[in-house]
Amino acid sequence: MLKNLIHFVLLILIIFTVAITTSAQFNTGRNVEKLANFNPNSAPYSDVYVSDGRAYIGGYDDGKVHIIDVRDDQDIKFLGTYQASIPRAGILDLQARGDFLFCALSEVGFTIVDVSNPASPKEIAIYKENLPEGVHDLFVKDNFIYLCDNDFRNSKLHIVNISDLRRPKFVTTLKSNGGTHDLTVIGNIAYIANLSGGFRIADFTNPAKPIVLADHNYAGSFTHNIWPSQDGKVVFTTDETCGTGHLRAFDISNLKNIHEIGAYKVNDASDSIIHNVMVVGDYAYMSYYKRGLRIVDIADPKNMKEVGNFETWDGKSVFSSRCFEGAWGVYAETNGRVYVSDISTGIWVFNFLLATDASPTGQILFPKGAETFGQGEKIQIEWAANDDREVTNQQLELSVDGGNTYSPIASNLAGAQRGFAFTLPNVNTDKAKLRLIVEDGKNPAVKIENSGLFQIVADAPPTIKVLTPNGGETFLPNDMVVLGWRSSDDRRLVSQVVELSLDNGVNYKSLAELNGEVQQLAIKLPETNSNQALVRVTVNDGVNRVVSDSSDQAFRITDDRSPVVKILSPNGGEQFIAGQQIQVTWQSTDDKGLRNQAIEFSANSAASFTELVKVGGNVQTFTLNVPFVLSRVCRFRITVDDGTNTVVSSTSADDFGIFEFIPKVNRLSLKSDKSDRLVINLDPSSIHNHNEKINPLHEGGETVEGFKIEVLIDTKFVSYTKEPKLNA
Incomplete structure (x- = not known):
């Protein structure tokens, strides 16, 4: 028979899986800060437990428990090692209470160890009664220890009285369907994982006479581990099956109608498997073998979401298994400290950044107080809201009596929203006040009021008069012109829009949108001629009152002077x-x-x-x-x-x-072979181009006029397109 090096499930799955060693993303994580990693160099390791500033990590097949001081994150110290007195015993589970350590041993039972001096632990008791295959998991509660025996074919839950630590005494056993594998005891209620039998809930008010409250099984069950929610209305289970096992959530508020309401599984889990889960507050902390530490937000168990992770496996195979490598045990504290035991890399200490949960905060930014608004005015309420996790819901309320009473004006606002457009009511008051209610889904809602009171008053319409240009002026295209107007309101103007028309007001084009204080604007006129130009100014007091005025008559944009x-x-x-x-x-x-x-x-x-x-x-x-x-x-x-x-x-x-070219005539003789034609015999060597003019032609001191001159060069006549005169 194998040494129970791997418990029953591991044995079965190793037979039917191929040993594959893959490299995980070692030392990577999200929302999880690594504080320390300590490897005693005696792998493989099993479970981890933390008590009073000490961490205990078990040796899977050597009977050792390594004791480590984890009080200082920056200075983790090795304190000592407990060696079980039973040869070949493996530590499969362990818990500590004060100065005493309880160890589940494969093939034997369990031991009780005095660790008051961690450098020299002393085994003070060993319990073997009715446990021929040893103990797989245990849970210590008050004066009793609950043992899940390691005989998977006929496993039972053993209850042992440990009021006398040196003489543990058998109390009773509780048989269950499928094989008792692990349990968690909260108060007097035990939540028991029964492998293929699903899970059981039992009342141990009297440990000698446990009362079974409910049994529940489900398709595909191989319930390895179980832990209840903080309010006891939901239990979370882990199915330790390679590639398919995952976290499940069951509603147990009605024990006669237990039903699954949610599930979580890591992405690409084909070569990994979930092992243990521990619930602290609104988070489930899981050791997920090759996928390391996984943390899930379970505030809404119907919609669980992963919020933290860190992969602890170094890729080195210890068991030559496709799935059973990496993170074995997990232990979490309310302060965000998380401890993980990895089969090959030892103990890890983490800080989960989202574990501590402060109340949300906020501030109303506008209106802050002392403002005056008109009845029916539309204002933009603005605020800031923050939470160390997330803002989940917000509500706005208005008071008109100084905060004595409030009426809701906006409910169920999204957590990320930071502004809301609101039309003020038609009431006169100088005691208006806003209140913001912020929720984070965890803590009580926080109510935030603005620091001062503001007024809501009756409102008169604004006035506006365009002064320049107001008709009859003439400007050149592209001229710089200063537009002027006079505007006012009994309270304030929110905005002013300046426009220009080139077709006597049929169409307007916006030139600028200004605040309520400006009363002139310099513009460059367009490159367009128009005899029908108008300026219009529209003012808004923010209370849905919009008033406009335009030039009394058209002005001209024209350029009458030609270049x-x-x-x-x-x-x-x-x-x-x-x-x-x-x-x-x-x-x-x-x-x-x-x-x-x-x-x-x-x-x-x-x-x-x-x-x-x-x-x-x-x-x-x-x-x-x-x-x-x-x-x-x-x-x-x-x-x-x-x-x-x-x-x-x-x-x-x-x-x-x-x-084409211009000849320069240096010497020539004139002949006339016809009465209307004068021929110039020219030596080609005397031709010069480059913009030189024809010299006047002379012959016998007489002027030759009225002839079309042609120059004969290499038997080709070239005619000039203008008839020059031949001057004496």
């Missing part, structure tokens, strides 16, 4: 080579500035123009390449725009020519 432009060059008579780079210059002005200017080109003496380039309003010279057009009747035009639909142009005063 001026004059082209300077080319301005006629010039000759350029196609593609030649030249500079176009001009003068242009406008009283409000030019928006853009265009340079245009004509090859037909200004009959039509093509835009070459558009430049900014400040440019007055531009370098460009002459178009590749051969014409003797070319002109440039500059067209300017002041942005108000006023466009003005200036054109070259006369034509200029664009040629």
Whole structure:
């Protein structure tokens, strides 16, 4: 027979599972602060128990209990080790009361140890009666110890009197269906986990004659461990089955109608299993083997949610099991200290950050007191609310008699809400007061009043009069103009909206939304001509009274002065080579500035123009390449725009020519082969381009006029597009 190295469930599951060692996210957690980890280097370890500043961690198969001083989180000290006198005994469970330690031993029974001197523990009693397979779990309550024997086929609950610690005395046994495995005793009520038999609730007012109050089983049960809620209306159980076991919540408020109301299971639990649960306050603390420490908020057992975790397993396999590695035992205190025993990594000490629960706090930020509001005025109530866990519910109330009585104005506000729009009642009072009620779901509701009283009074409508512009004025587009008005209210103005219309009030465009104190606004008028401009100002006193006023008559936005432009060059008579780079210059002005200017080109003496380039309003010279057009009747035009639909142009005063090249005649002879044709025989070596003009032609001191001049170069006639005169 195996040594009970692994209890009955572990034996069965090891047979049918493949040993897989995986690496957990070691030393990671949420809402759990690691304070210390101590490994006595004698793994595997079993359960943990804490009493009077000492932690006790059992050795699973060596009969040892290591005693550790945990009073100082920053200085955990090893105090000593208890070694059971029974060879090969494993410590499966343990509890301490004062200076005495009670240990459940596999294959034997239990021992009582004097640990008043932890450096030298003394075993003072050993109990074996009717426990041939030993003890799996135990619970000490007053003068009795309750033992779950380790014979899973015929397990019973044994009750033993320990009023004389050196001579434990058998009292009775209680048989149950499925096999008694673990129990928790609160007051006189025992909650017993019966593996495949579910769980039992029994009254041990008289331990010699226990009364069974209820038995409950459920589908898939393998109830390893059980713990009741603080109010005793719910029990929480753990099913120690690999991959499927998890935490369940059962309503036991009516023992004749016990039923499951909630469940919790870790994500991706295929290679893990829940072991033990301990309930402290509104939290269930679980040792979840490979998934380490898990903490669940059970305030609403129908909707349990995980709020803390820390994985203690280092990934090293001790039992060569798919599921049974990692956190074995858990012990939690009301101050948030949590102790976990890990099979391979020893004892861990944690601080659960959400365990301590303070009452919520809050403050009304507006109105704070001394304000005056109008009847029917809509105000935005603002407040702050905080809690160390979370605010779950809020309520607002109003008093009109200085806080003697309150009426609710908003209930069941969300915990995160911090503002509420409220329309004040039609009452006159100088004793108005607000109260905020904040709840955190744990502590009594906290009621918070604002620090002072405020007034609610009858309210007259506001007044508004637009002063400037008020009609008849003329402005230029883009002018900076100061708008002015006079507005007032018997209490205060909440807001003012300034608008502009360009169509005599048919449509308005918002210019600004201002507070109630401003009475003028500088604006830049649009780049638009209008003879029907109006300004409107709308004021609001916050009591649903909105009043407007606009300019008495329309004013004008127009630009009557046209821009001026004059082209300077080319301005006629010039000759350029196609593609030649030249500079176009001009003068242009406008009283409000030019928006853009265009340079245009004509090859037909200004009959039509093509835009070459558009430049900014400040440019007055531009370098460009002459178009590749051969014409003797070319002109440039500059067209300017002041942005108000006023466009003005200036054109070259006369034509200029664009040629393929310009020869320079150094020496020539004139011949006429026809009466209307003059031929110039020209040596090609005498041709010069680059913007050189034709020299006057002379022959015999006479002037030759009226002929179209053609230059014969390499048998090709090139005609000039303008007829020059031949001067003597």
